Amino acid sequence: MVRSAALGLAAAVTMAGAAQAASTVQVSLWDKGADTPMTTGFAYGTPDLDMSKATMGITATPAAVKAGKITFKVKNSSKDTIQEMIMMYLVNPKDPLPYIAAENRVDEDKAGDKGEVSELDPGASGSLTVNLKPGKYVLICNFPGHFATGMWTEFTVKP
Numbered sequence: 001m002v003r004s005a006a007l008g009l010a011a012a013v014t015m016a017g018a019a020q021a022a023s024t025v026q027v028s029l030w031d032k033g034a035d036t037p038m039t040t041g042f043a044y045g046t047p048d049l050d051m052s053k054a055t056m057g058i059t060a061t062p063a064a065v066k067a068g069k070i071t072f073k074v075k076n077s078s079k080d081t082i083q084e085m086i087m088m089y090l091v092n093p094k095d096p097l098p099y100i101a102a103e104n105r106v107d108e109d110k111a112g113d114k115g116e117v118s119e120l121d122p123g124a125s126g127s128l129t130v131n132l133k134p135g136k137y138v139l140i141c142n143f144p145g146h147f148a149t150g151m152w153t154e155f156t157v158k159p
Contacts, residue, residue, distance in 0.1 A: 027075070029085060054149060056149040067133055084141050085120075089135060105143070
């Protein structure tokens with residue numbers, strides 16, 4: 001009887017621990033090299049994009065996780081460009097992010113910055129742990145010009 005109760009308690013503790021375990025997402029910030037001319041017109045929300053022509057990008061694996069505590073392990077895979085990763089919640093995923101054309105970057109205050117790993121030197125890594133509710137998010141690099149060259153990816157948080 002005592003052994004049965006102990007096994008039941010151990011199973012409950014294990015299940016509670018699993019429910020609180022953080023998801024981990026590997027994020028790569030990449031570009032095709034400083035010698036490659038930067039393309040434009042690849043901002044989030046632009047219709048009919050051929051992302052294979054983008055000169056910079058972000059890859060998140062997996063691209064969807066369950067709601068709760070999520071750790072993003074970010075690596076700047078570029079050989080010569082400083083990059084960053086900023087997470088933004090998409091209130092309406094069909095709408096483009098607010099953009100400041102004169103500064104060639106997203107308006108982070110209006111877009112709803114949820115956290116970031118900033119200014120990673122080439123080859124450097126960093127991490128961000130956040131508690132996220134279900135919904136659509138976008139990960140971007142907001143250095144001037146990078147977002148419009150394709151440095152963004154959608155990310156989904158499931159219930």
